Amino acid sequence: MYALEVKNLKFGYAKDLILKDISFSIEKGKFISIIGPNGSGKSTLLKNLNRIYTPKGGEIVVESVDINMIKAKELAKKIALVPQNTIIDYEFTVEDIVLMGRHPYKGRFQREDNNDYEIVKEALEMTNTFHLKNRIITELSGGERQRVIIAKALAQNPSIILLDEPTSHLDINHQIEILNLLRKLNREKGTTIVVVIHDINLASRYSDEVIMLNEGQIVGIGSPEEVITKENIEFAYNIKVVIEKNKYTDAIYLTAL
Numbered sequence: 001m002y003a004l005e006v007k008n009l010k011f012g013y014a015k016d017l018i019l020k021d022i023s024f025s026i027e028k029g030k031f032i033s034i035i036g037p038n039g040s041g042k043s044t045l046l047k048n049l050n051r052i053y054t055p056k057g058g059e060i061v062v063e064s065v066d067i068n069m070i071k072a073k074e075l076a077k078k079i080a081l082v083p084q085n086t087i088i089d090y091e092f093t094v095e096d097i098v099l100m101g102r103h104p105y106k107g108r109f110q111r112e113d114n115n116d117y118e119i120v121k122e123a124l125e126m127t128n129t130f131h132l133k134n135r136i137i138t139e140l141s142g143g144e145r146q147r148v149i150i151a152k153a154l155a156q157n158p159s160i161i162l163l164d165e166p167t168s169h170l171d172i173n174h175q176i177e178i179l180n181l182l183r184k185l186n187r188e189k190g191t192t193i194v195v196v197i198h199d200i201n202l203a204s205r206y207s208d209e210v211i212m213l214n215e216g217q218i219v220g221i222g223s224p225e226e227v228i229t230k231e232n233i234e235f236a237y238n239i240k241v242v243i244e245k246n247k248y249t250d251a252i253y254l255t256a257l
C-alpha cells in the first residue's frame with residue numbers, strides 16, 4: 001500500500017510554476033529523503049503534501065484517499081509536519097506543546113484525559129525530553145526544542161511524518177540523535193518518514209529511497225545508490241564530486257571536490 005501518491009503535481013506561488021509536473025509514490029513504512037539545491041522546491045513540496053498549499057494541478061493521494069476528501073482533523077491523524085525553524089514565542093511548557101499534538105483527537109470543548117497524558121508521556125520519553133516537560137519552550141536549546149517539536153508530531157500519532165530540515169542548526173551529535181530517533185520510529189512503529197535534508201551523506205546513510213529535486217522537477221528517485229550518482233549531483237548542484245562506499249557505514253559517501 002502507498003502512504004502517498006503524487007500524480008502530475010503542479011504548484012506555483014504566483015504565475016510561474018515552482019513544482020513542475022511531479023509524480024512519485026511512497027510505499028508505507030519507508031524512510032524517504034528529499035534532497036536538492038536551495039530553492040529547488042523541497043519545502044514547497046512538503047507543504048503541498050500536508051495541504052498547507054493547494055496544488056494548481058494534479059493529484060495527491062494519502063493512503064488511497066484523495067487528499068481533498070479528507071477532513072482537516074482526519075488528515076492531522078494521518079500526517080504530521082515538523083516545519084523548518086519552528087518559532088514559538090509564547091511561554092508554553094514543553095508538556096503544553098506536546099499536548100497540542102492531541103488536538104485532532106479532541107472535540108471542541110473536550111479536555112485532555114489520562115489517555116492523552118499517557119501518549120504525551122510516551123512521546124516525551126521516545127524523544128528523550130521527559131526531563132524537560134515543565135521547562136518553558138523558549139528557554140531550551142535548538143536541539144532540545146527540535147526534539148520537543150518532534151514529540152508533538154508523535155503525540156498526533158500519525159502514520160506519516162514529514163520533516164523539513166530537522167537537523168539544520170544541530171551539531172553532529174544531535175543530528176545523528178534525531179535521525180536515529182526517526183529510524184527507530186520507522187522501524188519499530190512502521191511510521192513512514194519523509195525528510196527534507198541538505199546533508200546528502202546522511203540522506204544516503206538513513207534512507208530507503210531518495211528523491212532528488214532540481215528546479216521543481218525530479219532528477220532521480222530510488223535507492224541512494226541509484227540517485228546519488230556523480231551525473232545527478234553534477235547536474236543538480238553544478239559541482240564535481242567523487243562517490244565511494246563508506247567503509248564504516250556501508251552507505252555511499254560523497255566528497256565535493
Ligand SMILES: Nc1ncnc2c1ncn2[C@@H]1O[C@H](COP(=O)(O)OP(=O)(O)OP(=O)(O)O)[C@@H](O)[C@H]1O
Nearest residue numbers: 013014018036037038039040041042043044045196
Ligand atoms: N511564500 C512564498 N512566496 C513566493 N515564493 C516562494 C515562497 N516560498 C518559496 N518561494 C520560492 O519558491 C522556490 C522554492 O522554494 P522552497 O522553499 O520550496 O525551496 P527549497 O528547495 O526548500 O529551498 P531551501 O533548500 O533553500 O530550503 C524558491 O524560488 C522560493 O524563492
